[in-house]
Amino acid sequence: VVAAVHAAVEDLIGERGLADLTIGEIADRAGVNPTSIYRRWGTLEALVLDVEMAAVEVRSPIPDTGSLRGDLHTYATGVAREVAGPGGLTFLRAVLALGDREDVTRSEAMRNRADRIERMMDRARERGEPAPHWTAVQDCILAPLYLRVIFGVGGLDEEFITTLVDRVLATDFG
Amino acid sequence: VVAAVHAAVEDLIGERGLADLTIGEIADRAGVNPTSIYRRWGTLEALVLDVEMAAVEVRSPIPDTGSLRGDLHTYATGVAREVAGPGGLTFLRAVLALGDREDVTRSEAMRNRADRIERMMDRARERGEPAPHWTAVQDCILAPLYLRVIFGVGGLDEEFITTLVDRVLATDFG
Numbered sequence: 001v002v003a004a005v006h007a008a009v010e011d012l013i014g015e016r017g018l019a020d021l022t023i024g025e026i027a028d029r030a031g032v033n034p035t036s037i038y039r040r041w042g043t044l045e046a047l048v049l050d051v052e053m054a055a056v057e058v059r060s061p062i063p064d065t066g067s068l069r070g071d072l073h074t075y076a077t078g079v080a081r082e083v084a085g086p087g088g089l090t091f092l093r094a095v096l097a098l099g100d101r102e103d104v105t106r107s108e109a110m111r112n113r114a115d116r117i118e119r120m121m122d123r124a125r126e127r128g129e130p131a132p133h134w135t136a137v138q139d140c141i142l143a144p145l146y147l148r149v150i151f152g153v154g155g156l157d158e159e160f161i162t163t164l165v166d167r168v169l170a171t172d173f174g
Numbered sequence: 175v176v177a178a179v180h181a182a183v184e185d186l187i188g189e190r191g192l193a194d195l196t197i198g199e200i201a202d203r204a205g206v207n208p209t210s211i212y213r214r215w216g217t218l219e220a221l222v223l224d225v226e227m228a229a230v231e232v233r234s235p236i237p238d239t240g241s242l243r244g245d246l247h248t249y250a251t252g253v254a255r256e257v258a259g260p261g262g263l264t265f266l267r268a269v270l271a272l273g274d275r276e277d278v279t280r281s282e283a284m285r286n287r288a289d290r291i292e293r294m295m296d297r298a299r300e301r302g303e304p305a306p307h308w309t310a311v312q313d314c315i316l317a318p319l320y321l322r323v324i325f326g327v328g329g330l331d332e333e334f335i336t337t338l339v340d341r342v343l344a345t346d347f348g
Contacts, residue, residue: 089270095324096267105326114327135328140341143317150269152279153288154309167314167341 004030005037009051018048018093046103048094053109056082056091062116068124068131072165075120076141080156083149092146132171140167178204179211183225192222192267220277222268227283230256230265236290242298242305246339249294250315254330257323266320306345314341 008030012021023044027034041047060078063071082088098104105111117134124131141164148154182204186195197218201208215221234252237245256262272278279285291308298305315338322328 092324093270096263096270102326104324110325135322138321138325138327139318139338140314143321144313147312147317147320150266150278151284151312152276153312163346164313167344170341170344172337 001030001032001036002040004032005040005047006051006054009048010055013048013051013087013090017087018090021048023047043098043103045094045097046107049091049098049104049107050109052091052094053107053113057113062113062120064120064123067127068121068129069165069169071120071124072137072141072168073161075117075137076145076161076164079142079145080161083145084156088149089146092150132168136168136171140164140171175204175206175210176214178206179214179221180225180228183222184229187222187225187261187264191261192264195222197221217272217277219268219271220281223265223272223278223281224283226265226268227281227287231287236287236294238294238297241301242295242303243339243343245294245298246311246315246342247335249291249311250319250335250338253316253319254335257319258330262323266324306342310342310345314338314345 005026008026009021012026012029021044023034023037026044026047027037037047041050060075060082063074063078065071065074095104114134117137121131121134144164145156148156148160154160179200182200183195186200186203195218197208197211200218200221201211211221215224234249234256237248237252239245239248269278288308291311295305295308318338319330322330322334328334
């Protein structure tokens with residue numbers, strides 16, 4: 001059921017974006033009962049967020065290159081590609097459409113991604129590299145990449161990505 | 175006409191948010207012809223963006239405290255209050271709803287705000303303080319404040335605001 005629903009959402013968003021997408025239509029396409037979708041995901045937005053995050057995990061998995069700088073650089077390059085690509089803002093639109101902010105922090109997909117970033121930091125510490133709290137990655141890498149695309153101000157080139165990685169690494173590790 | 179339309183948009187958003195808002199309804203409330211609205215703003219989203227930015231300018235004007243650190247701190251405190259407040263994400267929703275990314279960079283309201291931040295940087299340079307490009311303010315202050323509220327991850331306390339200001343000031347001034 002999960003695989004069929006995910007595929008249906010990806011197909012429908014690929015065909016015509018998020019606009020007017022309904023759970024009924026997704027259920028039809030996936031050949032499942034709408035009730036199963038409501039029971040598992042609750043809302044259309046939570047479902048879209050789950051699907052989008054799963055796709056990001058496949059295309060841009062959290063890296064393990066052997067150094068924190070290498071990991072952060074690979075991560076930032078992946079996010080830049082995702083955000084600037086077609087449908088790069090679909091994820092953020094889905095998050096913003098979730099009426100209740102609580103829904104966002106309860107999202108399993110988002111918590112799992114955060115956990116993977118946290119483990120990337122842990123691996124660095126185990127190697128003896130100082131690493132900041134994982135939220136520094138959200139603040140210094142994810143956030144500016146998103147806002148540059150949203151506001152259409154500033155590019156996402158290699159030099160910029162290096163600047164963002166430097167900012168994470170300059171974060172106070174207290 | 176502009177004042178009446180702005181007041182109508184603020185009233186309607188205050189009453190029931192962005193959902194289902196139409197230009198026809200705004201025109202009715204403002205007592206103007208819908209054609210005047212289409213002619214001046216083009217789209218509902220561009221109008222909302224103009225209204226929201228004007229309100230931000232009134233509540234949180236770009237500061238002139240006499241030092242770049244003071245200016246950045248006051249600016250960041252204002253943004254944190256705006257973004258965390260009721261309707262704090264309305265502006266971003268309106269930006270994201272603009273179908274054409276070009277519409278965003280063409281927005282007079284956004285360009286004016288960016289110009290004011292640029293002048294804040296110029297004032298610093300005139301006092302002999304090194305100042306980075308104004309986009310460092312978007313990358314290091316605006317972006318993480320927005321994403322912390324959107325994702326519900328991390329607080330917006332005084333310590334965090336100081337960290338953000340430090341990051342802007344640590345930016346390479348080349």
